[in-house]
Amino acid sequence: MSLLSVANLTTIFQTGSGEAAAIENVSFDLQEGEILGIVGESGSGKSVTALTIMGLLPTPPARVASGSVVFQGQDLLRLPEAAMRRIRGPGIAMVFQEPMTSLNPVFTIGEQVMETIRAHERLSQRAVFARAVEMLEKVGIPSPAARMTDYPHQLSGGQRQRVMLAIALACRPKLLIADEPTTALDVTIQAQILDLILDLRSEFGMAMIVITHNMGVIAETADRVLVMYAGQAIEEAQVTDLFDHPLHPYTSGLLSCVPTLDQREDRLAAIPGTLPEPGRRPPGCRFAPRCPRAIAECRAAVPGLIMHAPAHTAACIRIGA
């Protein structure tokens, strides 16, 4: 059985000009210990997917219109808030992009790590302190006992992200969702944090969902990849298959428009046009207006995800045509 099974998830936002679906019919499975990468650009719905799973979207304006999120056999969407609180932390934990704004500036980092431990476990004050120091040490904070009394502003961006990881992992979650964990960081610090995340994953044996817009982060971390575009999942494959044989024109466009250090072309293969805004998504395939292979039929109906090779699905009617 899968650790997490998301099926037909649709989340709708109430906006000034009516309702708009942030994500539509998103489905995927996650096995124990696996790292799923979710890649997409702004407005693709990757963060909304994560926040819907965590039950962290404010209602209203958000509303889960359909679908299920089955984690260890129970549907999280049907759990009362009190039960959901017991899932967050020991079950599923999350780290966010902005380590600056995700930490409370008026509490010490020690207090913030200990708060999480206290919320979920009955331990003596001394044991809570010891566990917090241990967590800070595991995430590579130098002289952790002395740092317990530091405030977030005294730490660098990379150190803050390490503290976020310590908080997220303090209750030994089965699943860690990392939403753009390295986007705000410099490249040398990004490399340190990615190394750390993968080390911690091996040590704690947890499953992960890594959400990013950066194909390099996917290449470095993911076992399997889900590609999202304008609120829909459009391709899913093992990471090597996706990089070697991308099926959807958007995926191959995304892979070839990003310059890498080892390529030699003098001109980048740009994808024309811009991403559709949630209220102005085109009918049919949402990528059709930017797609070099689009035909009239593409604009008629939304293509479904179809399996084209073992464990490799894509939503495009032009594959093989």
Next chain:
Amino acid sequence: MTPLIQATGLTKHFPVRTGGILRRVTTPLRAVEAVDLSIQPGETMGLVGESGCGKSTLGRLLIRLIPATAGQVLFDGVDLLTLDAAALRRARQAMQIVFQDPYGALNPRMTVEDIIAEPLVIAGSTTIRRRAAVGEMLDKAGLPANARDRYPHEFSGGQRQRIGIARALITRPRFVVCDEPVSALDVSVQAQIVNLLADLRAELGLTYLFIAHDLAVVKHISTRVAVMYLGKIVELADRDTLHARPRHPYTRALIASVPAGHPSRRRRGETRRLAGDIPSALHPPPGCRFHTRCPLAIDICRVTEPAVTEPEPGHLIACHVEG
């Protein structure tokens, strides 16, 4: 060939007030420290480094958008730092800048036409000439002709960056500072803007300083690349040499930190990666500023600042060990 831009000993200190209310002291934040840099006509000089290394400040100093604390900038032989206001305004037509944030850099209350034409208003051009010039720039920047009467909020990030580029190029400058022009854009749009900048360089004979933190983008567009660390240029070479045979340990670490382009080349746990964070520019380390994070540091690095050497023609490096 005479360089288009020649900076010597260029330095910028920002005064920063630190300390408690009763013990307030002003400490200089050493953003750019004694930088020498020359840029040849027609080339694209890439400038890379982590946040806070001074790369944007250096870009602004080169076109005197901010005053330098010390040093000299020659623009086509003319000393920019000694020009009076009127002469500087004339010189400015030949030097422009494209900013990182296409949302913050455009006035939301001005039409696209007014935004793009503003540099010409300052230059004192006639209304008729301005209308024609805007039309031509819209076309060159890949914007529809009907964009002129619309406002910035009606455009996506990529299109706004095209507006910023049209504004920078309307005075027909010779030198353009591109300050992280694609890092705020979605990846599928970045390539369009990089290609546009490359096309316009060829068409209009431009010279660029291309500032970015993304090494792959810089490698793609540049002819030469300078690497900056804590206010200093630590290595400079043509782009292929810099990536194939980087000499400075910081450059090597930067390259090793770039995520792989393919899952088969994962770089997890590579030893050349850097430990620690970039130190504060308020209190830069003595000696070589990189020694606190350098895997090769020896005693002299902690005491004496390394001079710039040229171990092979065109390859500059400031390092005691590898220089």
